[in-house]
Amino acid sequence: MKNIIKIAAVTASLFVAAGTVQADGKKESHSEKHAHSHSHSTEAETKIYQGYFEDGQVQERTLADWEGEWQSVFPYLQDGTLDPVFAHKAENGDKSAEEYKAYYRKGYETDVDRIEIKGDHVTFSKSGASFSGTYAGDGYEILTYEKGNRGVRFIFKKTEGDDSAPDYIQFSDHIIAPKKADHYHLYWGDDRAELLKELSNWPTYYPAALTGEQIVKEMTAH
Template sequence: MRMSFAKGVSALAISSILAVGCQTSDSSEEGSADNEANSSLEKSTEEKEQPSESNTQEEEEHGHDHEHDHSHAEDEEAQQIYEGYFEDSQVEDRSLSDWEGDWQSVYPYLQDGTLDEVFAYKAEQDEEMTEEEYKEYYEEGYETEVDRIVMEEEGTVTFFEDGEEYSGEYTYDGYEILTYEAGNRGVRYIFQLEEEADQAPEYIQFSDHSIYPTEADHYHLYWGDDREALLDEVTNWPTYYPSEMDGHEIAHEMMAH
């Protein structure tokens, strides 16, 4: 009787252990299956969210093409303006700060022959004029006794001529749009002397091929006491480049235009 009870207890214990084991095994398999399902779902979601390499490449190429087209259009418009073709509505007022700096006349470089390569280059590009004819044309255009000019942002302009210097304070007096015989146009930006100053001209007029605010890299300058008469001057246009540039740098800059 005792043995039967013990056997019964043992059988019951073994049965319980097997049952627990089966449950644990089933639970582990279910957990493993759930993990695999979750992993598969996450992977599928990542694949959907992550753009394909081909799509990304296409988007980048499209962006580059758009930037290139936009830049090309801007370059064409800038070149048209530089050559004197623009609409009145494009012209904007400018301040003297656009010409701020220390500037030198290019006339001495014409006289010493440094700019001869520029005239030779122009004659190669345009057979209508010879190198000598170009030099004569620019001789008249560049001629000046003012070999240096310093422009300060607040309006002070200092002229250096024959070893002497004189200054004046200038304020903006508007702009004038001029039409030339060739059919292209230009803009004169005009500044007037605030108070009478020894030797300083009443008016200075800038022309630098730009028609809206921008820092000038060179310019043509007209000066005198008669505003309207200066607007008629189209044969003598003293030209100035930054004083830190040497003659050869200026020559190469001219040929680049």
């Protein structure tokens, strides 16, 4: 089911009308503020990355788009590796480097430091322990933010696996049709609808083979 989720600051309640959900908004969403580097070969791809697209452009995707071994960028924020990224943002943005770092600290925070995706099998690792499950596609949701731009959450539901593995995982990677991701933001939990309201914490993953310095280059390339 492809519902459109609108985040509206004018209401503090969640209500459903004519198939559209409206929820209390946040002052600042990740999709509005987040600005990783990403190579766009066309103007259309750039617009999509920024969150401007038509509903008809969105297509179902499979876990193959995120297959591989991935690492969280949160440890690199904690140890200072990403400080050049925040300094770069401060040069062109409306916050200081420290303010950007605080914003991304909340966004990147997670204790799941590694994720491996192989076929329909997803393994989460933290503190040396791991848990996993198999997941099947459960559609996507289009979110509309205060600014007017939008994002897509591609959703997968657990079909079997460890109790510790979340019932739902939701991918957001600024891509709206089948294409291999070069990084992604992952939301997980046991309540599909509640996850869609999460806009301030977006654990972010890059390929496990990259060094911290290579990730900095990816983030500051533009």
